Amino acid sequence: MKIVVCIKQVPDAKNVRIDPHTHTLVRQGVESIINPFDLFAVEAALRLKDRHGAHVTALTMGPPQAEEALRDVLSRGVDDAVLLSDRAFAGADTWATATALAAAVRKLGDVSLIFCGKQAVDGDTAQVGPELATLLDIPYATFVKQVELGDEGRLKVVRKTDEGMEVWRLPLPALVTVLRDVGDPRVPSIKHKMRAKKAAVPVWGLADVGLSEDRVGLKGSFTQVVRVFSPPKRADRRMLEGPVSEQVEKLFQFLKEAKVPGL
């Protein structure tokens, strides 16, 4: 069974903040991490591999330095990795990203299962997974906390909804986006670290996946950013002073005026 895990390198939130005086974005070094949810996707794939045997390929689209992210997951036990990287991919929205990923998955061929994190923490859209599945015309389940592969080659998943949980069965090939409940990511092992260091990570560009320039990157995107700005400061902040009894009374009255239920 061939499994693909899609991962994304994202800026570490610790390094991104707004300067309180100039209201501009401050970057303190440009450290990148693997999107935390994608590590759970990797873990879900590796657990299936442990139980049923599988070949797990990690796939990412990004600048050349995204190779680091791939080597990281190789050191955790992923079998091989592919980096989709080309200037033409820059500025992609979720649709153009899914288009490029779909082309890469097709090129890999004969993929039974795709794992993604539930969303990337930089964009928070949760769109690429479902869009990728739609482009590949395979069923998918989002926000999955438990994955089981049945004997009959079908997938049983437990997904979390706003209302509770749902148990679904999907035929393969399928795509699953996972929550952290699937299990804590394993740490890199010495053996896999050695392998990861030496592993060849192929870089696929536009021509390698057979797409034209107008279908990827900013040109292949439907959405365009027209303005980026600092969020307006909360102008209404108040600090409650005085001894505790006074603070309690002030907060009580404040919440009562705001018509908070239960008061």
Add this chain to the structure above:
Amino acid sequence: MKALIDLDKCTACGVCQDVCPVGAISVPETHAVVSDDCTLCGMCVDTCEFQAIRLPEVGTGAVTDAAAYRGVWAFAEWRRGSVHRVSYELLSAARRLADKKGVECAAVLLGENLGEAAEDLLRYGADVVYVVDHPALRHFTDEAYSRCLVELVRDKKPEILLAGATSMGRSFIPRVAAMLQTGLTADCTELDINDEGLLLQTRPAFGGNVMATIVCPHGRPQMATVRPRVMRAEIQPRNGRVERVSLPEDVFRTRVQVLEVIAEEDTTAKLTEAEVIVSGGRGLQKAENFRMVEELARLLTGAVGASRSAVEEGWAPVSHQVGQTGQTVSPTLYMAIGISGAIQHIVGMQGSKIIVAVNKDPEAPIFDVATCGVVADLFEFVPAFIERIKRG
């Protein structure tokens, strides 16, 4: 492709160099230069006070006749017996946008045994409610719900389609956008129409550190999701009509089998639905003290949240975690008890209407996003506050 510098306007002031998150801008002598590292994030565009930077434009995609699309739609979410509140909020937002454009506003309701729900939606400003009532829609599946909505859109051609950023909307709306081959913007906090009649979609970006306004110039409909409680629902009854639509049977086919639906009994765990959330963090020091948070939540008929550290300490289950690797919430009231406010936590709750922070460290970053800050020892403050609520 990279950001474009207008050499006539650039004064080589260097502001863009400082804001570029990937260090792609340098300012040698006379003007800024953008390197191939540019990711087209757009961060520099608005910081340039001389309007010297712009981004190249998106492609046109498949040819759609934008002029043939007319009207603003809101997807109404049916949840086993009732319409989810976000639907009314969206409908009110759709109504405002439709009025601004001078077009019709519609709601789409999908489900089974929908009763009077459609009539109810007319009260929130819909000119027409399209209803598909079918046994195959009893349980939500991405495939059947997408196909239904796509069929309706292809037939009626609305120019704007809004949906809730709920677990349902976030799951199937991307599929709808992909099937229709159009753009989709998630979790918008503000929607407006610009001079050209395009939908302006504003959402948090870069983990909530900045806001981005996004347009979808060519794809139709222009699609956006909005989290619950971000927009305000307004009753404004109209003389609208309900149109019951029947679709061909193959539209309802799905490859997914729903085996079981298990409702969450513990209402304190329904974070994304809660109007009030009381969250506890490391400042509580031990598991027993977390009960104060639970008691306060119960008194305010709210849900219980937790910071990542509190979850890691085992004081609360993972399902209660708020923040980057937990849930993103936007209740009417969010109370942070003993939470210092690491950025990973803040991005998950800063959309809340009222934020009350209780912490003994006046420098705690949680106070930066608080509406109401209480600098106090939580072991004194919280029990006293609980007593005050009990007194009424």
